Amino acid sequence: MTTMDLTRFSELLDAYGADPRRWPAAERSAAQDLLAGCAQALELQRKAALLDEALDQYLPAPPAPALRQKLLGAVPLPRPGWRDALTDFWRDLGGWRLAGPAFAASLALGALLPLWLDETAVDLPDEDLIAAVQLVDELPEWNP
Template sequence: MTPRPPMTLDRLDTLLDAWGADPARWPAAERDAALALVAASAEARTRQAAAARLDAALALPDPPGASMRLRRAVLDGIPVPRPGLAARLRGLLQPLGGWRMAGPAFAASLALGVAFGSFVPKQETAVDEDALVQFAQLDNRYQDFLP
């Protein structure tokens, strides 16, 4: 069996990080050397005390909750996503029954528009502009604006 190198502060840090500050949890092969280092070095005792504080904090049943002010600050900092085109279309079509109902309705209206446009005869006659303006205005109150 090869002898173990002497315990160093780096190796003690590794033990503390892996198994915590309680020497009973440290590997038996290294426990005596680590305890000797802790007894001899003030720096090693400081590091073990810091690990013990961390162990105590991790052993708490529930972490302390955030204050309402902190929660509000975090929630206010979250950007609100703007809905994309698909989501806006979905919102418009939802009252109509969604795509399953709106799609066929759109297709039917398009087909009717094309069919109606094909049955209307084309008019090749000249249009009297004065009559068109009067027809557009639908009354005689605007005679001042006629050409």
């Protein structure tokens, strides 16, 4: 443990004042040890405290509330990137709450649509088309 002499203690008071919280952390403990057992150190501290008290009486007025409001009004929040925009879009669409039903509906549609097309949308060749094909087949190039 380091010790402190009265000369150094006096320098400490001259620079940092009487409050141990303002003393350098590395020397605080040694200074307090000296203080605990030295009446002369206590007297030096008492004198230094008088200037501290005078200094502490100068308290500037706090800033007006209007300044606080002005500063808060000027907060520029970061613009959302494309990931944020996509997330917002997804959320606006309903997010995962709608994803399940939408997936089930698309599965059902995928299963039912071919069945319905089999019955209604299969178009058999009509008589005119068969005749046209037969006519082409009768061209001379095809019958050498």
